[in-house]
Amino acid sequence: MPAPGDIHVVHNERLQAFVAYQLTHQDARDGSLAVLTLDWTGATLPDPAAVAAMQPARFNYLQQDNALHHLGVGKQVPRDFQRVGWRAPLVDAAPNRFGSWPDGSEIERQRHWDALDAAATQAFKRAADAEDRTVLLEHGDYPVRRCATRLDGAAMNLAPSLHLFDALPLLTRLDIGEPVPGLLPWLRTRPLIHTLDISHTQDTTLDLRGTGLVQASIDATGLHHLHLNHGLSRLTLHGTITPGLVIEGEDDGRWLTLISTDATLRWSGLAALGALQLRDVRELDGGRIAERFLQLRALHVTGAPAVLHGLQRLGELQHLHTLSASDVFPPEDAVFPAPGCWPRLCRLWLGSVPAALGAAIRKAYKREVASGLDLAVTQLRTPDWLAANVDNPFRDWDGSAHVTTAQANKAATLYRKACSEALKLASASGDAAAVTEALAQVGRTYTEGFNALDRRSGFIETEEREQIYTAWLGIVDAVEARSVMALDREVLRAAMNEARTF
Known part of the structure; x- marks a missing residue:
């Protein structure tokens, strides 16, 4: 012990x-x-x-x-x-x-820091000890100050030269939502900038080699080639990923965690990928994952919910250390890989899975816990539950630690009612302003329903608040798509915030 x-x-x-x-x-x-x-x-x-x-x-x-x-x-x-x-x-x-x-990654980070340019790290430490709020560049309500830790593309495009920002020793993050001429050559001179979020690249090639990035979030729409820098540990891909995209990275991605909502994996490259996170997917193929990434050490999947084909093929991933999945539902006759398939498995976390499959997994892996396997199989779901919750954004409330089944069911009812009323508005006649006004009232009623639900026990905290808000934005998206109108989201957001008491 x-x-x-x-x-x-x-x-x-x-x-x-x-x-x-x-x-x-x-x-x-x-x-x-x-x-x-x-x-x-x-x-x-x-x-x-x-x-x-x-x-x-x-x-x-x-x-x-x-x-x-x-x-x-x-x-x-x-x-x-x-x-x-x-x-x-x-x-x-x-x-x-x-x-x-x-797992030793904190030692990796310290050694990476020690290997950086000493003048840059010393300037960072000095600036961190004494906040300098001197304005370097005027930028509306948000001027760029010498103590800035992040920059956006709009501010960068106001500067006569990107080298103006060499006077920001604490700068570590860039949020680029528009083209910035000369961005990458300049970025290669700033080894302490470790995080990049970039979209609207325009070019078909994005080359991050020579930068000091540790994390990158990239809109891959239109990209054909993506060259990753050595030292990158997390890559998030979003946008529309084309089958022709080729990604090249250090050691074929062995040390990389790739995060995406696209489970088709139609792009090529990174054959030795170390970790894969698939989020909010509707369908995925275990065989496709095994064929592409045989050396995978960690696989995390969250469904929306998702249908999983080829479950047993995941047993081919013999290097797997961590497997976690939630809201993932294979066919009823699917067979889960046996413990012997994964000799290195240390963590197996499964939530919101079919009841029969979950019970079988608990039984098969019970002995592995004694030798150190971290096993958690929770929120077992019946076929009836899946049929009732396939379009329910609050499905994970059912069975959570501090939300009752009654509260989860009521949340689903509030969502479905708001969604039904909103989509009726999308089909009715009227201009964007009229639809926005009517939809705002639907949003108030939706929000007041959650006010009442929270009034007795106060169970709605930060995570639940975000889920309620995200679900409402999903309704707004559906109305815009069906009505082919651009609605005033500030009005809709304000209507919800004015009504909210949780």
């Missing part, structure tokens, strides 16, 4: 080294553990002398200053963690942050 003081190591493939951790605390209420990163890495397992010399690791990348990496995590030690010794816990205080089990 895991206990505070235990020291474990886990192998990080990118570092080609083991990284050491200590379990420091265990919550008496639920058994959850706290994990501290230690200052040891090595190509082979540590000997007793190395264990005795280990100390807490300290991190200073970005805003951190000699900080510990100390997290509250789950209670099941992953099976790829190896116990190598015990020492009295090296820190007294319990952590105030929570997250997933670490």
